[in-house]
Amino acid sequence: MIFQPNYRIALTLAACFAVANWGGFALGQTAEDQSSKTVTETSKKSDPYGINEKPKVAQNIGVDSQTGEFIVRDITFHDEENRFVQIGKYFDGKRPVMLSFNYSDCPKLCSVQLENMTDTLRDIKFKVDEDFQMVSLSIDPTEQTSRAKKSKAKYVKRYSKFDRENSQDGWHFLTGDEDDIQLLADICGFRYKYVREQKLYSHPPVFILISPKGKIVRYIHGLNYDAGTIEQALVESAEGKIGSPINILNYGLGCFTFNESTGRYTFQAMAIMRIGGAFTTILLLGTLVPYWLFRRGTKKDDSDYLPTTAG
Numbered sequence: 001m002i003f004q005p006n007y008r009i010a011l012t013l014a015a016c017f018a019v020a021n022w023g024g025f026a027l028g029q030t031a032e033d034q035s036s037k038t039v040t041e042t043s044k045k046s047d048p049y050g051i052n053e054k055p056k057v058a059q060n061i062g063v064d065s066q067t068g069e070f071i072v073r074d075i076t077f078h079d080e081e082n083r084f085v086q087i088g089k090y091f092d093g094k095r096p097v098m099l100s101f102n103y104s105d106c107p108k109l110c111s112v113q114l115e116n117m118t119d120t121l122r123d124i125k126f127k128v129d130e131d132f133q134m135v136s137l138s139i140d141p142t143e144q145t146s147r148a149k150k151s152k153a154k155y156v157k158r159y160s161k162f163d164r165e166n167s168q169d170g171w172h173f174l175t176g177d178e179d180d181i182q183l184l185a186d187i188c189g190f191r192y193k194y195v196r197e198q199k200l201y202s203h204p205p206v207f208i209l210i211s212p213k214g215k216i217v218r219y220i221h222g223l224n225y226d227a228g229t230i231e232q233a234l235v236e237s238a239e240g241k242i243g244s245p246i247n248i249l250n251y252g253l254g255c256f257t258f259n260e261s262t263g264r265y266t267f268q269a270m271a272i273m274r275i276g277g278a279f280t281t282i283l284l285l286g287t288l289v290p291y292w293l294f295r296r297g298t299k300k301d302d303s304d305y306l307p308t309t310a311g
Contacts, residue, residue, distance in 0.1 A: 061202050063219060064189035071214040075184050077137065077176035080149040087135075087184065090172065091214040096132045096237035099208040101190050103140035103201060104147045112223055113205040118158050120225040126234055128159060129170025139185070139192055139201050141178040148173040188216065209237035 073088025090097050100117075102110035114136065121128060128134055134155075138148060152173040159167055185192065192203035209218040217237040220230070 061191050061193060061204055063204055063206050065219060066189040066216050069216050071187055073214060075180050077174040077180060078145050080145055080152045080173045082145040090133055090135055091212060093212045095212055096234060097135055097210040098132060099135045099210055101139050101185060101203060102136050103138045103143055104151045107200060109205055114155055116223055117225055118155050120227055120230055122159060122164055123227040124231045128167040132234055133170045135172045137174045139181055139203060141181060143175045145175055148175050209233050211237050211239055
């Protein structure tokens with residue numbers, strides 16, 4: 001007996017697979033939404049004694065995401081050699097830029113931020129100057145270029161250990177006027193302030209990834225950095241211009257998404273759905289096409305034996 005594929009069974013199996021796949025995704029989303037709702041409701045509880053209130057020095061500072069916005073290219077600063085430079089100089093169309101707002105006389109935060117990132121950059125395959133650029137703008141309008149030059153030398157030396165020599169052309173420490181500093185900070189959504197009582201600047205630790213054409217792509221918050229996260233962020237900010245084909249394929253499929261709460265890239269459920277959809281399509285084609293071809297062949301063979309009426 002010749003086996004004939006049953007297209008009804010094939011369609012049923014495919015439908016079950018699709019439903020199960022979607023159900024898992026929907027269930028995950030529901031749990032995520034519920035968790036988010038719980039956190040939101042908890043944060044809205046009253047605090048009559050101000051126990052959880054931010055200290056005054058930390059109020060009105062933070063980062064307002066401006067992802068997708070472009071940097072105004074003609075904002076002028078001084079580089080560490082006291083030359084006038086426009087910020088657009090660093091958007092060369094080839095290499096992404098990692099921008100940070102710091103100042104050399106910062107008591108501790110800026111040093112920890114830059115030192116930790118410098119150490120992390122030594123652990124990734126991409127190299128400063130060759131693949132991307134580092135730009136640090138001082139938020140202190142009184143900072144001298146000589147001070148910025150010393151800061152650059154410090155971090156170039158720290159980064160140049162092992163096999164990271166000759167990167168000095170990829171590090172840029174800028175100073176500028178208050179209005180120009182504030183303008184770039186506003187474009188990037190970076191909120192900071194000067195605390196007169198303590199004679200220091202209060203600001204959040206954040207690196208801003210900017211594409212080679214000057215578009216804000218990603219924010220990396222905090223003081224601890226994961227090498228894998230930095231690599232993925234650089235690939236994303238470079239718009240696929242650096243990185244292996246595997247990285248580019250992952251972004252094409254949407255396999256990785258940036259989680260703002262953890263500051264890391266994670267494999268997302270939507271990627272599973274895409275893979276499941278592709279598998280379902282292959283299954284349907286592999287089952288139905290042979291069935292249709294077999295059915296057409298059977299009809300043709302049967303027509304050879306149809307009775308004819310003699311004239």
